[in-house]
Amino acid sequence: MDCLSYKSALWVPCFALIRKQNSSHVHSIFSSLNWRRNGDQIQSSIHIHHPIPSQLIVLKSPPLLLSSSSSSIQVARFLNALSQKIKSSSPPLSTTFYTPLQNASFTSLLESTAQNLRGLVLFNSKTKPQAIFTPLCESHVQAAVVCATNTPLHLRFRSGGHDYEGLSYISQTKDTFVIVDLSKLRGVNVNIDDNSAWVQAGATVGELYYWVSAKSKVHGFPAGLCSSLGIGGHITGGAYGSIMRKYGLAVDNVLDAQLVDATGRLLDREAMGEDLFWAIRGGGGASFGVILAWKLKLVPVPEKVTVFNFTKTLEQGATRILHRWQQVAPNLDEDLFLRVLINKANKTITTSYSAMFLGEADRLMGVIEKGFPELGLTRKDCIEMSWIESVVYIARLPIGTQPEALLTGKSLSRRYYKAKSDFVREPIPESGLEGIWKRFMEEDTPFMIWNPYGGFMNRIPEAHTPFPYRKGTMFMIQYLTYWQDPSEASSSKHIDWIRKLYNYMAQYVSKNPRGAYVNYRDLDLGQNNKEGTTNFTQASGWGTKYFKDNFIRLVKIKTKVDPHNFFRHEQSIPVLQ
Incomplete structure (x- = not known):
């Protein structure tokens, strides 16, 4: 079993590989390997991969x-x-x-x-x-x-x-x-001629974005906002980002995949079949196999995009403006992604409107003035830049950071935290927002992110991929609380707070089931037995929250492709007994 010679972390491998599996053996074909350092072509070699x-x-x-x-x-x-x-x-x-x-x-x-x-x-x-x-x-x-x-x-x-x-x-x-x-499997091979890229599982979202932009200034991909996300697991849960209202989720733009199944076979889309290919695009990670690589469909982006970060406090009418945002955000031009970051600062609540617009500032101002004039945005609040520069900006890297920083593959900060999620189908009234503010003032470092839906998301059926939250969803909420004290008492205090906020929000969010995003995993929703076994009834508690009716199909596929439950974890898809 020949393996590629190892290269140091300074070398970024770009690969092109297709494997096919039939009923009797694994077919192998030549795989050309190009190695790059800082974008320069260094050498090329040929390897044969064997079963x-x-x-x-x-x-x-x-x-x-x-x-x-x-x-x-x-x-x-x-x-x-x-x-x-x-x-x-x-x-x-x-x-x-x-x-x-x-x-x-x-x-x-x-x-x-x-x-x-x-x-x-x-x-x-x-x-x-x-x-x-x-x-x-x-x-x-x-x-x-x-x-x-x-x-x-x-x-x-x-x-x-x-x-x-x-x-x-x-x-x-x-x-x-x-x-x-899988951190050493991080090759990225961009093919602008057919608008695609093969990306290995250990590469980060930031590395993908960087190498796409190195090949083309007018191509992008609709994945996550955090540049250190590992692409392998990220896409298995759905994967949303700043151009989701224009192009959908990452899973809506996957063309092929490489997966190792429970018997050790290396399968591509043709070999695994459409059922399994459907399941891995949104059904959560580590239930069906090991994702080794994704083939992604690149999407067009303009040479110039516009960003802004515009903050309102309670004293500046934050409650009224946020209530209005709920009504208009899902219906604004789909070139605009306008999310809200909610914090506590200086004994008040701040609502920061963070935007990325696929176009120039003058056109963006027309969209805001027509659809959301209550925000009070002005032309001087807007910044024009390239798409890759907007990736750096949205990732909240220091001003002036060059795109090469995306190649580090590391998060700038790690904290103790607990998170939860919800999907909202009707506007939360101002009285409900005031209840949130009251609870925010009781916590040290509370945080919420509201991500708008609408646009392309409304045009995708719930069963198209396992990720079901599409038409009718106005926005998604992510709840977070952070802390620095590692003690059990501190952890319990902050987790208790977020659970109480989550319980309060039940009256305002989706119901039957109350939705949750699998990439914001929450073990409070339930988990498999500590012995490592799974139970369909037990797993339905969180499975229907993450996947709605798609959970049943996921269970059937899991039972077929991994009947002995080799791939399992606390919230893996169960096998029918």
């Missing part, structure tokens, strides 16, 4: 240092089997394994992309991984799945570490588990 060999090949590598506990024995057997499946590569395969006793860097790697510090303080011998595996190519992932299927060992897969409950790097089940960290 997992049946023969056993023993690696000559140092033994792993593990304790004698039963969980460590499981991990040792897994790693030994894995070394027998994979031929020696450069660097040695042993350098891709990290265990607490073998590697001083185990903890730093574990925490490297963990976005929610709340998950890290939960670590103990039961919740943290016994090892981390960082595959260097697709065949390594295939081998890991094959070697784990016949053991009690559980695998968790991490691309960007943004799971809101930390489920890509911690576990609240009784399973002994290993993290398969």
Whole structure:
């Protein structure tokens, strides 16, 4: 099983790869690999990728240092089997394994992309991984799945570490588990001729945006606003961004995918079939297989876009203006994405209207003056820039930051937090907003984000992808509370506050079911048994909130493609018994 030679983090791989699977074997074709550094063409080479060999090949590598506990024995057997499946590569395969006793860097790697510090303080011998595996190519992932299927060992897969409950790097089940960290699989290959890009799962949204803009100033992609999101997991939940009202979600613009299934096969869209292809585009991560790459449809953007960030306080009429925003935002020109960030500052409430418009400032002013004059926006509040510059601006990177900063792939800040979500179908009255303000004043660092719908989102049927919140949704709410004190008392205090706010909001949001966004995972909605088993009735509690009627179809597909529930976690799609 030949694997690509490892390149340092300074090298960004761009790949073109298609694999097909038939009933008897994996077909392999040549895959050309172009390596880039800072946008310059360096070298080109050809590799052949083979299916997992049946023969056993023993690696000559140092033994792993593990304790004698039963969980460590499981991990040792897994790693030994894995070394027998994979031929020696450069660097040695042993350098891709990290265990607490073998590697001083185990903890730093574990925490490297963990976005929610709340998950890290939960670590103990039961919740943290016994090892981390960082595959260097697709065949390594295939081998890991094959070697784990016949053991009690559980695998968790991490691309960007943004799971809101930390489920890509911690576990609240009784399973002994290993993290398969996909951060070294981060190639981006942009093909402007056919308006597409192949992106590996370990790449970030920011890296995708950067490499698209490096090829074309008039192409973009409708994914997330946070530049450090791992593209692999991000798209599995739907993935919205600043051009969703024009082009929909990321899942609405996926052309193909590469996935390793529960038997270790590497499948593309044709091989996996349309049911599974439907399920992975919005059905949540780590239930159906390991996403290794997405083929994305690029969308046109103008050479100049316009942004602004315009703030109103309670004393400046924030309540009245926000009430009006609810009525108009879903109906404004679909070139305009105008969300609201709600904070507490200086003993008052601030509502910041953060916008990105696909066009120049003069046309934007016409849209605002006609549809939302109550905002009081002026021409001097608007800033024209390129689309890639707007990505940097919306990501709240420091003013003057160059787009190359998107290649770092790291979040600028990590905090303890708890989040929840809702979808709203009718305007919240001013009295309801005042109830929110009252509760905001009781919390240290409360935060809400209101994201407008309408436009393209109204034209997509609920069953088009597993993500169902389309026509009739006015806006989505994200609730957040942050804190710095790692103590259990502090955590309990802030989580109790957000739960009370969430309960208060029940009267104003979607009902039967009360909707939730799977990418803002919330274990308060329920979870699978700690033994790692799933139950349809139990899982319906959160499944219908995330997916509405699409949950039933997801369960049927899961039962067909992964009947033994190899891919599982606290809120994975259940298997019908």
